[in-house]
Amino acid sequence: MKILGLDIGSRSIKWVLYETSFSCILEKGILDSTPHSLERIEEIIPSFDKIGLTGYGRHNLNNVLRTKSPKIVSEITCHAKGAKFIEPGHHYLLDIGGQDTKFITLDASGKIIDFKLNDRCSAGTGRYIENMAKILDLEIQDFINMAIKSEKPSNINSMCTVFAESEIISLIHSRERIEDISAGIIKSLIFRTKALIGTNKIDEKILLLGGLSELENIEILFERFDLEVKKNELSRYTGALGAALVLVD
Amino acid sequence: MMDNTKMHKSLGIDLKAHDTLIRALPELFKECFLNKEQDLKSLSYFYSVVADIHGTRVKELIEHKNKGPVIGSFCIYVPEEIILAIGGQLVGLCAGADFWVPYGEQIVPKNLCPLIKAGIGAKFSKTCPYFQVIDLLIGENTCDGKKKAWEILSDMVEMYIMDMPNKKSNSGLKLWQEEVKSLCNFLEKKFSKPISFDSLLKAVQKVNAKRSALNRLYETRKNSPTPISGIDTLLVTQIGFYDDTERYTKMVETLAKECEEKALSNSKSNDKKRILVTGSPMVVPNWKVHHVIETSGADVVVEENCTGTRYFKDNVSIENSLAKEDLLKNISDRYIRNINCACFSPNTDREEEILKICKDYKVDGIVYASLSFCTTYMIEAEKIRKVAKKNNIPMITVESDYSFSDLGQLRTRIEAFIENL
Ligand code: SF4
Numbered sequence: 001m002k003i004l005g006l007d008i009g010s011r012s013i014k015w016v017l018y019e020t021s022f023s024c025i026l027e028k029g030i031l032d033s034t035p036h037s038l039e040r041i042e043e044i045i046p047s048f049d050k051i052g053l054t055g056y057g058r059h060n061l062n063n064v065l066r067t068k069s070p071k072i073v074s075e076i077t078c079h080a081k082g083a084k085f086i087e088p089g090h091h092y093l094l095d096i097g098g099q100d101t102k103f104i105t106l107d108a109s110g111k112i113i114d115f116k117l118n119d120r121c122s123a124g125t126g127r128y129i130e131n132m133a134k135i136l137d138l139e140i141q142d143f144i145n146m147a148i149k150s151e152k153p154s155n156i157n158s159m160c161t162v163f164a165e166s167e168i169i170s171l172i173h174s175r176e177r178i179e180d181i182s183a184g185i186i187k188s189l190i191f192r193t194k195a196l197i198g199t200n201k202i203d204e205k206i207l208l209l210g211g212l213s214e215l216e217n218i219e220i221l222f223e224r225f226d227l228e229v230k231k232n233e234l235s236r237y238t239g240a241l242g243a244a245l246v247l248v249d
Numbered sequence: 250m251m252d253n254t255k256m257h258k259s260l261g262i263d264l265k266a267h268d269t270l271i272r273a274l275p276e277l278f279k280e281c282f283l284n285k286e287q288d289l290k291s292l293s294y295f296y297s298v299v300a301d302i303h304g305t306r307v308k309e310l311i312e313h314k315n316k317g318p319v320i321g322s323f324c325i326y327v328p329e330e331i332i333l334a335i336g337g338q339l340v341g342l343c344a345g346a347d348f349w350v351p352y353g354e355q356i357v358p359k360n361l362c363p364l365i366k367a368g369i370g371a372k373f374s375k376t377c378p379y380f381q382v383i384d385l386l387i388g389e390n391t392c393d394g395k396k397k398a399w400e401i402l403s404d405m406v407e408m409y410i411m412d413m414p415n416k417k418s419n420s421g422l423k424l425w426q427e428e429v430k431s432l433c434n435f436l437e438k439k440f441s442k443p444i445s446f447d448s449l450l451k452a453v454q455k456v457n458a459k460r461s462a463l464n465r466l467y468e469t470r471k472n473s474p475t476p477i478s479g480i481d482t483l484l485v486t487q488i489g490f491y492d493d494t495e496r497y498t499k500m501v502e503t504l505a506k507e508c509e510e511k512a513l514s515n516s517k518s519n520d521k522k523r524i525l526v527t528g529s530p531m532v533v534p535n536w537k538v539h540h541v542i543e544t545s546g547a548d549v550v551v552e553e554n555c556t557g558t559r560y561f562k563d564n565v566s567i568e569n570s571l572a573k574e575d576l577l578k579n580i581s582d583r584y585i586r587n588i589n590c591a592c593f594s595p596n597t598d599r600e601e602e603i604l605k606i607c608k609d610y611k612v613d614g615i616v617y618a619s620l621s622f623c624t625t626y627m628i629e630a631e632k633i634r635k636v637a638k639k640n641n642i643p644m645i646t647v648e649s650d651y652s653f654s655d656l657g658q659l660r661t662r663i664e665a666f667i668e669n670l
């Protein structure tokens with residue numbers, strides 16, 4: 001049986017087609033969450049026998065796909081299921097998404113024992129990095145490459161995305177190096193993440209999920225600021241995969 | 250018959266702003282109450298009270314002013330018995346709507362709880378007929394926010410303020426006994442009406458009957474499946490804060506009876522998870538957390554907060570009361586000993602209370618819902634979390650105000666919590 005998992009995020013839509021008889025992924029895909037792609041969603045996704053929805057837009061898309069009787073499950077449960085499939089035995093998951101950051105703790109069997117989400121402010125989410133890169137006039141991957149070169153990351157103190165923007169502009173005006181500002185931005189993101197996690201050090205590597213995990217060398221920056229993360233090539237798809245897996249058995 | 254517009258005008262209401270406020274309510278009401286299956290007939294009374302929230306009851310209160318005062322309060326420590334005894338009517342001012350928050354923020358800082366901001370905003374914007382109709386507002390020094398807010402509100406409305414102890418020690422009890430006595434003296438003088446032993450006894454019996462009726466209703470929620478949804482019960486409790494005490498008591502009893510019968514005849518079981526909601530009060534029309542929980546497939550079966558069990562769980566004793574003083578003492582005892590507000594330190598009784606409720610109502614998980622910036626409840630969450638963990642009861646803490654901007658995030662958290670129970 002073919003099960004489609006659909007993760008409707010605030011920035012992008014991910015889908016995974018899962019075949020139960022071989023327990024494997026047949027196809028996967030990603031597209032931007034634009035009104036245009038949302039309208040054509042039924043043409044874009046492959047055909048399936050059953051469908052599961054997750055992500056920020058799960059309830060809204062439910063109205064569109066109602067005739068297909070989708071199952072709706074929260075992102076947190078789906079990430080846990082998907083991550084257990086791609087990297088069994090990982091206990092900590094960090095999903096830095098377009099709008100929110102989630103930290104999930106699993107027990108040995110892959111069951112969720114705790115989860116935390118950022119508050120409604122966008123500082124510390126993927127959106128934060130995106131906006132800041134835009135101010136520096138850099139593509140997001142170039143921004144990461146730049147940050148890696150820095151030896152003296154700038155300090156950015158603002159908790160709020162809007163104020164952080166003005167801080168960065170004044171750093172530019174005072175001629176701080178772009179690589180230092182870039183690294184400073186990443187540093188503030190990682191410090192925020194650590195505050196969310198609630199401990200200074202975690203003795204195991206964290207599995208990084210979400211859009212940020214697609215960036216090359218991002219794990220080097222995490223390590224520099226004392227948070228060890230690991231990526232998997234399917235990191236981006238754990239939500240969609242989990243939405244399919246909840247329908248298995 | 251006076252039409253509502255005329256009546257509102259006579260109360261000095263800002264009609265234009267009031268229109269906007271009233272227009273927002275039906276949508277919310279529809280979404281939370283009308284768009285779901287309902288088989289309890291006796292609920293229609295409570296629905297109609299909310300549907301006409303600024304109409305009939307306001308009219309009754311205006312008429313009541315010929316006979317006695319209408320008095321407002323913000324907290325369940327203000328003893329209703331004494332107000333009834335001087336022939337008054339007590340209205341709990343709701344301040345649960347986001348509409349009032351921006352008005353409040355014009356006067357008080359943004360980082361205060363929405364209840365205080367909305368309360369001040371409701372008065373300042375002149376859009377709440379209940380605020381307009383009251384002759385007196387009784388404040389209490391519970392949290393810091395309220396304590397300072399009274400200073401500001403007292404420029405807009407006549408206020409009487411009760412002091413509160415921080416500890417339930419002997420001296421704390423004494424302070425409160427004095428405060429209750431002073432309130433009694435103050436009201437007698439202000440409204441030139443002595444309170445007799447008989448009138449006080451009658452009032453105590455009336456309020457006791459109201460609490461017992463609510464107790465009876467909540468008892469039925471111990472059944473599995475529960476005969477009445479959490480959001481409906483929340484609405485019923487909220488209405489208890491401003492409806493006519495005797496009529497309300499009768500209506501709650503009728504509803505409780507219907508729930509008892511429904512529970513008895515209920516043959517189909519359900520496997521819905523049973524949730525305890527605890528934390529800050531949820532006043533009309535703040536139905537947000539209940540709505541999210543119950544549209545995510547779980548049942549709220551009990552609330553340990555001021556719009557839940559704290560409001561009614563214990564009665565004032567009338568045993569061995571021969572004089573007015575005895576009754577006043579019993580009243581103050583009931584309030585101070587049995588309400589486990591987070592303004593007290595320590596507040597260990599609340600921990601035990603929550604565990605007991607979890608057992609009695611066969612609770613699967615706790616949703617600890619605090620209003621944003623409600624410091625006392627937010628901090629106390631950690632203590633409750635520890636106790637819950639030790640007793641293997643899963644708990645999630647959420648912090649939210651009256652706006653709908655965080656509805657998506659709230660839903661994600663709560664759904665995930667329920668899925669993992
Ligand atoms: S939480 Fe405390 S201060 Fe607030 S209404 Fe309840 S008893 Fe009063």
Ligand code: SF4
Pocket residue numbers: 362363364365391392393394395529530620622623624625626
């Ligand atoms: S106790 Fe909390 S909710 Fe009540 S007024 Fe104080 S801060 Fe607001």
